[in-house]
Amino acid sequence: MPPTLSSAPDASERRPEQPRHRRGLDALHRVPRPVRSVWLWPVLATLVVGLYHVTVPVMWHDELATLSVVRRPAGDIVDMIRHVDAVHGTYYLFLHFWISVFGESPLAMRLPSVLAMAGAAGCTALAGRRMFDARAGLVAGLVFAMLPTVARYGQEARSYGFVVFAAAAALVLLLRALERPTALRWLAYAAALCCSGYLHLVSLVYLAPHAVGVALAWWRDRRNWRLPAGFVGAVLAAVAAAYPLVHLSGKQAARQIGWIGRPVFGDLWNIWPQILGGTSVTVAVLTVAVLAVGSKRPGSVLLGWCLVLIPVGALWVASTHGSVSYFMPKYMFFVLPGVSVLAGAGLALVRLRATLAGLAVIGLLALPDQRVLHGTLSHAKYVYPVPVTWFDPLDYRAAARLVAAGYHPGDAAAFGQNQWQLWWGVDIGVRYYLPEDVVLRDVFAGQSGQQRDDLWPTMTPDPKAALGTTPPPRIWLVAKDGGQDPFGTLPPAYAKALQERYKLDHVKTVSGMSVSLLVRR
Template sequence: MDDESGPVRGGAARALALLQRTVWLWPALVTLGLGVRGSWRPELWRDELATWSAATRSTGDLFDMLQHVDAVSGSYYLLMHGWISLFGDSPTVFRLPSALAMTGATVFVVLAGRKLFGPWAGLFAGLLFAVFPSVSRFSQEARSYAFAVLAVSAATWLLLRALERPTVLRWLPYAVSVTAAGYFHMVSLCVLAPHAVVVLMRWWRERRARLLIGFPAAVLVALLPVVPLVLLGRKQVGRQISWLHTPNLQDFVNTWHGMFGSPLISGCMLCLAALPAAWPKGRRPAVEIGLVAAMPVVLIWEVSQGQTSYFLDRYLLFTLPAWAVLAGAGLTALRPRVLVALGLIGTAWLGLQDQQNLRVRTAHEWSDEKGAAHIIAKGYQPGDAVVPVRGDAAYMMLDFALDYYLPKNVEPKDVFAEKTAAQRHDLFAQECQQPESCAAGTKRVWVVTYGSTDDPYKGLSAAEVKVLTSEFHQDEVKHVQGLTVTLLERKTANG
């Protein structure tokens, strides 16, 4: 019996050791699966359309645009420019880099949890992170937020490694990850504040002078390449986030829920995050990772009370890895053990409805731009023109949406655009100052406006409406969700 049981125990030990070494793999696969699942369904919304417009320009045109607007997103736009050139721009392919970035972030969540609290805490932290609805949401959005989450999660784990053995070879990758965080989203550099406090806490306890040399040197090396971007970004801040208002307490609550993508899960995470502090051996790491989770939220709140606000749930996503590590450690602390499995399953169940809502057509944008493009494509004739409403609704980027969803062989002229966004090196076209001359020679015009009212010219300028009503007659009017599509034909000499 002993001879037979020995190999069995040895095999079980090897299997357990293998599981602990690859503990990061399973949460990463869950994140990737949820990130890709249904990513083709939601229509692109205005921010993703800005990405598409920028990334599909030539490299020269893209750099020209970044001198005027959105410089802080330049690194991401360049990455997406290369990605689209290689793989195309269908919705799933277009969003796949974000899913891959979140998958990478999950790996670092697991590694940080394992280093601070052990392999099981790392596993559960990764699984919790994977089922956050906001993680799935921003895995399916063609914006840079997932990359900022990846960079910050990597930086936190690399910091923990460097604190164990503060050598140049360990500080250097930390510096690279901090630089990446700055290039993908400058607000995420707030993580340096809690990182600095963690370094000071370790130094106070261990009195290793190398910590006080290595960390500042690494931060200096990391921030030097970001300085030009910071200076250029400050010049453009009025165009980027001027719409954000000074946050109040209700905004704080809404932002907290939005960070996790579910009010139920956000409350659950707050409870789980408090549990690791109850461990005698878990208090120090809980305080450290708790600072990384909470301190940026407080700092950005305080800064946002000034002239410019940065307090927005998607700007704070980079704190989610630390919250997941805390919650994973708290979940592991539950007794009896059956509560651990129930807690994980319960968390996933609480977010199930939110996960489903993320994958419907209107998850990102309420109006049906794809449906409007389908109407135009179905009735298109060579030489047709299009008038997408701009004016006060220019920020909705309806012109980009129509360009994206129209087939390649359907190319109506944007008749009231005197200069396209690309020609202006901007994200917005320059509207025609003399609509009558711009419409000259056009026989048919597709007018697309927001709303489903009886007024198919809603939102257009008075000069544009005058040209369209005096020189054209309505041939047909169709509605899709949130949009009105009107086909106009030029009046004949007989009226």
């Protein structure tokens, strides 16, 4: 008999009558197999919430960073990740080839993340079935689909949806290897670990709870050394394969995430609404997850809570005592499958009507957060439901509409930013939303990010020379903030160069930005 995480009722035991809350499930056996697959409905539900209003949220500066990279030739992307952002390099290369086929519209940019989250929902359901039963797996997948975070980051052109998918797939493959520890199954598990590492190294902290799962299975059959040996071999193989990324990312960490503040003790529980995407839905999901302790599979319950709590605790310790902080909610989304499996197991213990009612309550509680996170400027709410107060969301799309409405052929542009503000991506964001027939030369453009093997460009070192002897008749000064004094958004030398030759015709503001028309004197 293959090792399991906990004992289960003997299938040979026959009861004269099924419990009433299980009778409805027997009818499912008369439904065609594809329709009653535990993974199908969670996948479809996640696709629905992921595709709903997928183009409505304005691209924000993290997605614009993705756009600035994936437009480059593959060789230039490799050159860049040797200097910066190696942790996202695999995703950049994938999306580079993706947009070469499907284009770079918001739908095309975000669709891979939608599909990845849908895959994660299916894997969550399969993990729940293996750890508990089919009903728990189905409910777990549906809970996962309802989480506001799943929709929010399923609609973002970044790697986080892929990270969740890789983590959920690794859990399923681990459970399969524990059932029958063959070399092929351990190899598949190692491949999932390697994918997780190359998508986001921080996610590999889930190896700690996986080790607990291996220990639980081995404890039931301590003569089976293939379990710990296979796990250790798979981990070593994955770490060895990911070593080049480990080496690069270690050198780049201070630059990339040095701005993240160190957590305090209270953040150990304050971060959960940010991970799940709302306060009310977090309380509901964690409450039903606690009910899972009543399951007859204590080993699976223990593994589930380890999948949820150990990674967050480990990152808190590493962030409070290490040189940089990793305590960011979007770095911990790989715990979502574990949370969902526990919630599914808890809801599966009650009568079928109560299970359906519990799912309905979770869906209703998640609905207000879903509405917020599908909004126009929702992608700037990166720690929702905690408000972001240190900047106003930048509405690049609205700014582009103002420019397009007043555009004349021959107009140029200047983007109000200094050398340390280029990461806001004002230039690339506005250009992304401009119609194709609106062509604006950036009068202060220096080296491009591609030329520098970096994320962002530079500004010209000589602003007066950049304007030339015959400057353009009109310049659109588009800036982050700057409604009161648009010239103040530029470094003094650049502002002076414009003021000497141009006067302000008018200025309009949108969220986080100003759009000013300058006319030559």
